[in-house]
Amino acid sequence: MERYRNIIPEFKRFKKVIHSPQPYDIRINTIKANVPEIKSLLTQTGFSFEQRDWNNEFLKVDFEPGKSILHWIGKYHVQESVSGIPPLALNPIPYDRVLDMCAAPGSKTSQMSVLMENTGEILANDISKNRIRSLLSNVSRLGCVNVQVLERDGRNIPEKSKFDRVLVDAPCSAEGNARKNNDLLNGADTETITRISELQTSLLKKAFRLCKTGGTVVYSTCTFAPEENEIVVSKFLNHGKLEKPDLNLPHSLGLSEWNDKKLGKELENCIRVYPHQLDSGGIFVAKFKKMS
Numbered sequence: 466m467e468r469y470r471n472i473i474p475e476f477k478r479f480k481k482v483i484h485s486p487q488p489y490d491i492r493i494n495t496i497k498a499n500v501p502e503i504k505s506l507l508t509q510t511g512f513s514f515e516q517r518d519w520n521n522e523f524l525k526v527d528f529e530p531g532k533s534i535l536h537w538i539g540k541y542h543v544q545e546s547v548s549g550i551p552p553l554a555l556n557p558i559p560y561d562r563v564l565d566m567c568a569a570p571g572s573k574t575s576q577m578s579v580l581m582e583n584t585g586e587i588l589a590n591d592i593s594k595n596r597i598r599s600l601l602s603n604v605s606r607l608g609c610v611n612v613q614v615l616e617r618d619g620r621n622i623p624e625k626s627k628f629d630r631v632l633v634d635a636p637c638s639a640e641g642n643a644r645k646n647n648d649l650l651n652g653a654d655t656e657t658i659t660r661i662s663e664l665q666t667s668l669l670k671k672a673f674r675l676c677k678t679g680g681t682v683v684y685s686t687c688t689f690a691p692e693e694n695e696i697v698v699s700k701f702l703n704h705g706k707l708e709k710p711d712l713n714l715p716h717s718l719g720l721s722e723w724n725d726k727k728l729g730k731e732l733e734n735c736i737r738v739y740p741h742q743l744d745s746g747g748i749f750v751a752k753f754k755k756m757s
């Protein structure tokens with residue numbers, strides 16, 4: 466991670482936090498429960514939690530949340546807090562038609578279902594049969610009835626009809642998950658980054674083709690590598706206008722240059738969240754309004 470010393474604020478604190486275990490978070494599933502109900506049930510059971518101050522539905526908890534009956538009956542979903550940011554940036558509304566291009570295991574799909582009040586349509590696509598099994602189990606447990614599932618390479622999704630909003634939560638080198646997987650603490654290798662950034666570019670290109678003019682495309686990764694983030698996004702500045710997601714949480718701006726390469730001031734409309742800013746994993750989010 467040393468190569469990020471000059472871009473990550475409070476680098477010493479970042480390094481300390483990234484070597485510490487990541488807390489669990491849950492997202493209260495308001496299709497099946499409400500926030501006061503779950504807080505009261507957790508308190509009665511003797512579990513402690515802390516409300517995330519930037520979103521009502523996310524709680525940082527001090528127990529293994531996947532083992533509770535409340536999880537199994539779909540009252541909440543175990544979801545990293547930063548994973549909640551891309552759906553909030555995309556901001557789907559009831560009766561939208563949404564494509565979730567890399568959807569499994571469905572944390573963001575099910576969160577978008579809540580934002581859409583379980584109406585409209587989410588086409589949840591993924592290339593992995595195994596991960597689609599988890600997606601199906603999650604959307605069914607959480608009661609999301611507006612989800613259709615597709616198993617395709619995202620680059621080959623048919624262009625028969627277009628979507629109001631498209632989420633590309635892209636496969637990535639996942640450096641932002643280093644608190645959960647210590648193998649990632651030294652950062653990703655160049656070969657992985659190069660290979661994966663080509664796939665990310667193709668997926669984002671397809672996302673623009675599948676989005677209506679005037680619609681919204683959100684691109685996200687859970688890595689710090691600029692080659693997978695701002696450099697991918699910078700190739701699409703003529704496809705859409707970058708807009709800053711309207712979110713009230715601690716973050717850093719996207720990079721307008723990297724390694725002496727000027728990428729453009731517009732890139733500062735992207736957001737980067739580092740683990741020490743939210744006591745979480747890391748995430749990068751870019752939001753485009755598609756031009757004609």
Ligand SMILES: C[S@@+](CC[C@H](N)C(=O)[O-])C[C@H]1O[C@@H](n2cnc3c(N)ncnc32)[C@H](O)[C@@H]1O
Nearest residue numbers: 567568569570571572573592593618619634636
């Ligand atoms: C970051 S994960 C998605 C997490 C998911 N959005 C969620 O919130 O639960 C990236 C996903 O991309 C999928 N993937 C990888 N290559 C793909 C491709 N060419 N087309 C579609 N999905 C792909 C992986 O199987 C993986 O499930």
